[in-house]
Amino acid sequence: QSMEMEDFRQICQRSSSDIQKHFSYKRPYAHQAGGHDELIQIGKNIVAKPCSAREAWFYHNCAEIIGPYAPQCHGFWMGEDGKPTVLLQDLTSGFQKPCVLDIKMGSSTAAPDRPPSKQASCSAKDRITTTGSIGARICGLRVFKPQNEEYRSYDKHWGKNLKFDEFSSAVERFFDNGVRVRRDLAIRFLEKLQEILELFQADSMKFRFYASSILFIYEGAEELGNSCEQTEQLPEQKVPSDQTANLDVRMIDFAHVIPLDGQKELRDEAYICGLRNLIEIFEGIGLGLDPSAIQVSRLRKSVRMCMVCNSRYVWL
Numbered sequence: 001q002s003m004e005m006e007d008f009r010q011i012c013q014r015s016s017s018d019i020q021k022h023f024s025y026k027r028p029y030a031h032q033a034g035g036h037d038e039l040i041q042i043g044k045n046i047v048a049k050p051c052s053a054r055e056a057w058f059y060h061n062c063a064e065i066i067g068p069y070a071p072q073c074h075g076f077w078m079g080e081d082g083k084p085t086v087l088l089q090d091l092t093s094g095f096q097k098p099c100v101l102d103i104k105m106g107s108s109t110a111a112p113d114r115p116p117s118k119q120a121s122c123s124a125k126d127r128i129t130t131t132g133s134i135g136a137r138i139c140g141l142r143v144f145k146p147q148n149e150e151y152r153s154y155d156k157h158w159g160k161n162l163k164f165d166e167f168s169s170a171v172e173r174f175f176d177n178g179v180r181v182r183r184d185l186a187i188r189f190l191e192k193l194q195e196i197l198e199l200f201q202a203d204s205m206k207f208r209f210y211a212s213s214i215l216f217i218y219e220g221a222e223e224l225g226n227s228c229e230q231t232e233q234l235p236e237q238k239v240p241s242d243q244t245a246n247l248d249v250r251m252i253d254f255a256h257v258i259p260l261d262g263q264k265e266l267r268d269e270a271y272i273c274g275l276r277n278l279i280e281i282f283e284g285i286g287l288g289l290d291p292s293a294i295q296v297s298r299l300r301k302s303v304r305m306c307m308v309c310n311s312r313y314v315w316l
Helices: 005-024 053-061 063-069 116-128 156-160 164-173 183-201 228-232 240-244 269-287
Strands: 026-028 040-042 046-050 073-078 084-089 098-105 136-145 150-154 207-210 213-219 247-252 256-259 306-309 312-315
Touching (some): 053 256, 063 183, 063 247, 136 156, 183 213, 183 247, 207 269
Antiparallel strands (some): 040 046, 098 213, 207 256, 213 247
16 A cells, blocks of 8 residues: 555654755756656755655665665655655766666556546557557657767657657667767666566566656766777777766656556566567667667557557556
8 A cells, every 4th residue: 555645744754854964955956857847956966856655655665676776765855845755866976977868668657546537648648659559658868969068858748759660769869979879888778678677577576667767877978098089980889988888777756656466467567568679679779770670569459458568468
Protein backbone atom coordinates (compact mmCIF):
# COMPACT_ATOMS: atom_id res chain seq x y z
CA GLN A 1 0.00 0.00 0.00
CA SER A 2 1.07 3.53 -0.70
CA MET A 3 2.45 5.68 2.05
CA GLU A 4 -0.20 7.76 3.85
CA MET A 5 0.38 11.52 3.94
CA GLU A 6 0.65 11.50 7.73
CA ASP A 7 3.43 8.91 7.53
CA PHE A 8 5.13 11.07 4.94
CA ARG A 9 5.00 14.10 7.25
CA GLN A 10 6.67 12.08 10.00
CA ILE A 11 9.47 11.02 7.65
CA CYS A 12 9.90 14.64 6.57
CA GLN A 13 10.29 15.71 10.18
CA ARG A 14 12.99 13.09 10.75
CA SER A 15 14.79 14.16 7.58
CA SER A 16 14.53 17.92 7.96
CA SER A 17 17.15 18.36 10.67
CA ASP A 18 19.74 16.55 8.55
CA ILE A 19 19.07 18.39 5.30
CA GLN A 20 18.22 21.91 6.44
CA LYS A 21 21.91 22.86 6.34
CA HIS A 22 21.89 22.44 2.53
CA PHE A 23 19.08 24.93 1.96
CA SER A 24 21.29 28.02 2.12
CA TYR A 25 22.17 27.31 -1.53
CA LYS A 26 19.20 26.84 -3.87
CA ARG A 27 18.81 27.46 -7.59
CA PRO A 28 17.07 25.91 -10.63
CA TYR A 29 18.72 22.69 -11.74
CA ALA A 30 20.82 23.37 -14.84
CA HIS A 31 20.92 19.91 -16.41
CA GLN A 32 17.27 18.85 -16.45
CA ALA A 33 16.41 17.09 -19.72
CA GLY A 34 12.86 15.86 -19.12
CA GLY A 35 10.02 15.81 -16.62
CA HIS A 36 7.20 18.27 -16.04
CA ASP A 37 8.27 19.42 -12.55
CA GLU A 38 11.10 21.90 -12.20
CA LEU A 39 14.02 20.48 -10.24
CA ILE A 40 15.91 22.58 -7.71
CA GLN A 41 19.62 22.30 -6.96
CA ILE A 42 20.24 22.25 -3.19
CA GLY A 43 23.83 22.49 -2.11
CA LYS A 44 26.41 20.98 -4.41
CA ASN A 45 25.22 17.39 -4.79
CA ILE A 46 21.48 17.28 -4.03
CA VAL A 47 18.46 17.83 -6.28
CA ALA A 48 14.99 18.50 -4.88
CA LYS A 49 12.19 16.85 -6.86
CA PRO A 50 8.44 17.22 -6.15
CA CYS A 51 7.00 13.79 -5.48
CA SER A 52 3.80 11.99 -4.66
CA ALA A 53 3.28 10.01 -1.47
CA ARG A 54 3.55 6.83 -3.57
CA GLU A 55 6.97 7.84 -4.90
CA ALA A 56 8.12 8.68 -1.39
CA TRP A 57 6.89 5.24 -0.29
CA PHE A 58 8.93 3.61 -3.05
CA TYR A 59 12.14 5.45 -2.16
CA HIS A 60 11.62 4.81 1.54
CA ASN A 61 10.74 1.11 1.35
CA CYS A 62 11.51 -0.44 -2.02
CA ALA A 63 14.34 1.36 -3.85
CA GLU A 64 16.78 -1.39 -2.90
CA ILE A 65 15.09 -3.75 -5.37
CA ILE A 66 16.70 -1.85 -8.25
CA GLY A 67 20.03 -1.68 -6.43
CA PRO A 68 22.68 0.53 -8.04
CA TYR A 69 20.18 1.86 -10.60
CA ALA A 70 18.28 3.91 -8.02
CA PRO A 71 19.50 7.44 -7.29
CA GLN A 72 20.64 7.82 -3.70
CA CYS A 73 17.86 9.32 -1.58
CA HIS A 74 18.97 11.94 0.97
CA GLY A 75 15.59 12.31 2.65
CA PHE A 76 12.27 14.07 2.26
CA TRP A 77 11.03 17.57 2.79
CA MET A 78 7.61 19.13 3.07
CA GLY A 79 7.87 22.46 1.26
CA GLU A 80 6.41 25.72 2.47
CA ASP A 81 3.57 25.17 0.00
CA GLY A 82 2.81 21.82 1.62
CA LYS A 83 3.99 19.80 -1.36
CA PRO A 84 6.11 16.72 -0.65
CA THR A 85 9.64 16.70 -2.04
CA VAL A 86 12.27 14.01 -2.29
CA LEU A 87 15.94 14.98 -2.05
CA LEU A 88 18.06 12.98 -4.46
CA GLN A 89 21.66 12.57 -5.46
CA ASP A 90 22.63 14.95 -8.27
CA LEU A 91 23.54 12.41 -10.94
CA THR A 92 25.39 14.99 -13.03
CA SER A 93 27.75 15.91 -10.20
CA GLY A 94 31.31 15.22 -11.31
CA PHE A 95 30.59 15.78 -15.00
CA GLN A 96 32.05 18.82 -16.77
CA LYS A 97 29.61 18.83 -19.70
CA PRO A 98 26.92 16.25 -18.91
CA CYS A 99 24.95 14.95 -21.88
CA VAL A 100 21.57 13.68 -20.71
CA LEU A 101 18.89 11.47 -22.27
CA ASP A 102 15.57 10.80 -20.50
CA ILE A 103 13.54 7.89 -21.92
CA LYS A 104 10.13 7.06 -20.45
CA MET A 105 9.73 3.29 -20.42
CA GLY A 106 6.83 0.91 -20.94
CA SER A 107 3.95 0.51 -23.36
CA SER A 108 1.43 2.31 -21.12
CA THR A 109 1.51 5.40 -18.89
CA ALA A 110 -2.17 4.95 -17.87
CA ALA A 111 -1.39 3.80 -14.35
CA PRO A 112 -4.33 2.38 -12.36
CA ASP A 113 -3.73 4.87 -9.55
CA ARG A 114 -4.46 7.82 -11.86
CA PRO A 115 -7.94 9.40 -11.98
CA PRO A 116 -10.09 7.96 -14.81
CA SER A 117 -9.88 11.16 -16.86
CA LYS A 118 -6.07 11.13 -16.62
CA GLN A 119 -5.97 7.44 -17.53
CA ALA A 120 -7.96 8.22 -20.66
CA SER A 121 -5.68 11.08 -21.71
CA CYS A 122 -2.57 8.97 -21.04
CA SER A 123 -3.97 6.10 -23.11
CA ALA A 124 -4.74 8.47 -25.97
CA LYS A 125 -1.20 9.84 -25.87
CA ASP A 126 0.30 6.35 -25.67
CA ARG A 127 -1.53 5.29 -28.84
CA ILE A 128 -0.09 8.09 -30.96
CA THR A 129 3.48 8.09 -29.60
CA THR A 130 6.35 5.62 -29.49
CA THR A 131 5.16 4.57 -26.02
CA GLY A 132 2.51 2.46 -27.73
CA SER A 133 4.59 1.32 -30.70
CA ILE A 134 8.05 0.79 -29.16
CA GLY A 135 7.57 0.74 -25.40
CA ALA A 136 9.79 3.80 -24.94
CA ARG A 137 9.46 7.56 -25.50
CA ILE A 138 12.09 10.30 -25.38
CA CYS A 139 11.17 12.91 -22.78
CA GLY A 140 14.29 15.03 -23.12
CA LEU A 141 17.75 15.07 -24.68
CA ARG A 142 20.72 17.40 -24.15
CA VAL A 143 23.97 16.84 -26.03
CA PHE A 144 27.11 18.98 -25.86
CA LYS A 145 28.61 20.19 -29.15
CA PRO A 146 32.34 20.83 -28.53
CA GLN A 147 32.94 22.66 -31.82
CA ASN A 148 30.87 25.63 -30.74
CA GLU A 149 30.90 24.94 -26.99
CA GLU A 150 27.13 24.79 -26.61
CA TYR A 151 24.31 22.35 -25.93
CA ARG A 152 21.66 21.18 -28.33
CA SER A 153 18.43 20.33 -26.54
CA TYR A 154 15.25 18.49 -27.52
CA ASP A 155 12.21 18.56 -25.22
CA LYS A 156 9.33 16.21 -24.45
CA HIS A 157 7.14 17.72 -27.18
CA TRP A 158 9.79 16.82 -29.77
CA GLY A 159 9.93 13.31 -28.34
CA LYS A 160 6.16 12.97 -28.33
CA ASN A 161 6.01 13.79 -32.06
CA LEU A 162 8.59 11.19 -33.09
CA LYS A 163 7.27 8.43 -35.34
CA PHE A 164 8.14 4.75 -35.06
CA ASP A 165 10.71 4.88 -37.88
CA GLU A 166 12.32 8.06 -36.48
CA PHE A 167 13.04 6.78 -32.98
CA SER A 168 16.40 5.06 -33.61
CA SER A 169 17.73 8.10 -35.43
CA ALA A 170 16.54 10.31 -32.56
CA VAL A 171 18.44 8.20 -30.01
CA GLU A 172 21.56 8.39 -32.20
CA ARG A 173 21.48 12.19 -31.84
CA PHE A 174 22.36 11.68 -28.19
CA PHE A 175 25.75 10.29 -29.25
CA ASP A 176 26.39 12.76 -32.08
CA ASN A 177 28.59 15.59 -30.81
CA GLY A 178 28.69 17.35 -34.18
CA VAL A 179 32.03 15.80 -35.13
CA ARG A 180 31.34 12.08 -34.83
CA VAL A 181 28.86 9.62 -33.36
CA ARG A 182 30.40 8.35 -30.13
CA ARG A 183 29.52 4.72 -30.77
CA ASP A 184 31.68 3.14 -28.06
CA LEU A 185 29.57 4.96 -25.49
CA ALA A 186 26.46 3.26 -26.89
CA ILE A 187 28.13 -0.13 -26.40
CA ARG A 188 29.02 0.73 -22.82
CA PHE A 189 25.43 1.83 -22.13
CA LEU A 190 24.25 -1.40 -23.74
CA GLU A 191 25.91 -3.40 -20.98
CA LYS A 192 23.96 -1.41 -18.38
CA LEU A 193 20.66 -1.96 -20.23
CA GLN A 194 21.26 -5.69 -20.29
CA GLU A 195 21.79 -5.62 -16.52
CA ILE A 196 18.49 -3.76 -16.05
CA LEU A 197 16.76 -6.32 -18.27
CA GLU A 198 18.08 -9.11 -16.05
CA LEU A 199 16.77 -7.19 -13.05
CA PHE A 200 13.26 -7.07 -14.53
CA GLN A 201 13.35 -10.74 -15.51
CA ALA A 202 14.27 -11.83 -11.97
CA ASP A 203 11.60 -13.46 -9.81
CA SER A 204 12.27 -10.88 -7.10
CA MET A 205 10.92 -8.02 -9.23
CA LYS A 206 7.29 -7.75 -8.13
CA PHE A 207 6.38 -4.29 -9.39
CA ARG A 208 5.16 -2.65 -12.57
CA PHE A 209 6.69 0.73 -13.40
CA TYR A 210 4.24 3.05 -15.15
CA ALA A 211 5.64 6.31 -16.61
CA SER A 212 9.08 5.63 -15.13
CA SER A 213 12.23 6.65 -16.99
CA ILE A 214 15.79 5.55 -17.58
CA LEU A 215 18.28 8.42 -17.42
CA PHE A 216 21.49 8.17 -19.47
CA ILE A 217 24.40 10.54 -18.75
CA TYR A 218 27.86 10.76 -20.28
CA GLU A 219 30.74 13.23 -20.25
CA GLY A 220 30.48 15.54 -23.25
CA ALA A 221 33.83 17.24 -22.67
CA GLU A 222 36.59 15.60 -24.73
CA GLU A 223 39.87 14.64 -23.12
CA LEU A 224 42.97 16.58 -24.12
CA GLY A 225 44.66 14.74 -26.98
CA ASN A 226 41.34 13.53 -28.42
CA SER A 227 40.14 16.87 -29.70
CA CYS A 228 37.58 17.47 -32.40
CA GLU A 229 40.33 18.33 -34.87
CA GLN A 230 42.02 14.95 -34.37
CA THR A 231 38.86 12.87 -34.62
CA GLU A 232 37.34 14.76 -37.53
CA GLN A 233 39.45 12.96 -40.15
CA LEU A 234 38.57 9.46 -38.89
CA PRO A 235 35.16 9.92 -37.23
CA GLU A 236 34.33 6.22 -36.82
CA GLN A 237 37.62 5.06 -35.28
CA LYS A 238 37.73 4.03 -31.64
CA VAL A 239 38.68 7.02 -29.53
CA PRO A 240 40.30 6.48 -26.12
CA SER A 241 38.10 9.13 -24.50
CA ASP A 242 35.01 7.08 -25.39
CA GLN A 243 36.50 4.04 -23.65
CA THR A 244 37.12 5.92 -20.41
CA ALA A 245 34.59 8.77 -20.43
CA ASN A 246 32.49 9.00 -17.30
CA LEU A 247 28.91 7.77 -17.75
CA ASP A 248 25.94 6.76 -15.62
CA VAL A 249 22.57 5.04 -16.05
CA ARG A 250 19.75 5.26 -13.50
CA MET A 251 16.08 4.50 -13.22
CA ILE A 252 14.07 7.54 -12.14
CA ASP A 253 10.46 8.72 -11.61
CA PHE A 254 8.56 6.28 -9.40
CA ALA A 255 5.26 8.09 -8.89
CA HIS A 256 3.29 5.22 -10.40
CA VAL A 257 4.99 2.01 -9.27
CA ILE A 258 2.32 -0.64 -8.72
CA PRO A 259 2.73 -4.09 -7.10
CA LEU A 260 2.12 -6.84 -9.65
CA ASP A 261 -1.13 -8.75 -9.47
CA GLY A 262 0.66 -12.09 -9.65
CA GLN A 263 -2.16 -13.65 -11.68
CA LYS A 264 -2.59 -11.65 -14.88
CA GLU A 265 1.03 -10.59 -14.90
CA LEU A 266 4.06 -12.24 -13.32
CA ARG A 267 6.52 -9.54 -14.36
CA ASP A 268 6.53 -6.10 -15.98
CA GLU A 269 6.41 -7.17 -19.62
CA ALA A 270 5.49 -3.62 -20.70
CA TYR A 271 8.85 -2.33 -19.41
CA ILE A 272 10.70 -5.41 -20.69
CA CYS A 273 9.40 -4.85 -24.24
CA GLY A 274 10.77 -1.32 -24.23
CA LEU A 275 14.09 -2.51 -22.80
CA ARG A 276 14.50 -5.10 -25.54
CA ASN A 277 13.93 -2.46 -28.19
CA LEU A 278 16.39 -0.06 -26.54
CA ILE A 279 18.98 -2.84 -26.43
CA GLU A 280 18.54 -3.38 -30.18
CA ILE A 281 18.86 0.36 -30.83
CA PHE A 282 21.94 0.93 -28.65
CA GLU A 283 23.61 -2.14 -30.12
CA GLY A 284 22.86 -0.97 -33.67
CA ILE A 285 24.26 2.48 -32.96
CA GLY A 286 27.34 0.95 -31.36
CA LEU A 287 27.93 -1.26 -34.40
CA GLY A 288 27.59 1.67 -36.79
CA LEU A 289 24.35 0.55 -38.43
CA ASP A 290 22.23 3.06 -40.26
CA PRO A 291 19.28 3.82 -37.92
CA SER A 292 16.85 2.63 -40.60
CA ALA A 293 18.53 -0.81 -40.54
CA ILE A 294 18.09 -1.33 -36.78
CA GLN A 295 15.48 -4.01 -36.12
CA VAL A 296 12.98 -2.51 -33.70
CA SER A 297 9.92 -4.60 -32.78
CA ARG A 298 6.63 -2.81 -33.27
CA LEU A 299 4.17 -3.52 -30.48
CA ARG A 300 0.75 -4.57 -31.76
CA LYS A 301 -2.58 -4.11 -30.08
CA SER A 302 -4.81 -7.16 -30.09
CA VAL A 303 -8.60 -7.35 -29.89
CA ARG A 304 -8.17 -8.36 -26.23
CA MET A 305 -6.75 -4.88 -25.43
CA CYS A 306 -3.26 -6.05 -24.56
CA MET A 307 0.14 -5.26 -25.98
CA VAL A 308 1.94 -8.11 -27.70
CA CYS A 309 5.73 -8.28 -27.67
CA ASN A 310 7.82 -11.33 -28.49
CA SER A 311 4.78 -13.57 -27.93
CA ARG A 312 4.29 -12.22 -24.43
CA TYR A 313 1.08 -10.48 -23.32
CA VAL A 314 1.17 -7.17 -21.49
CA TRP A 315 -2.16 -6.36 -19.91
CA LEU A 316 -3.25 -2.72 -19.84
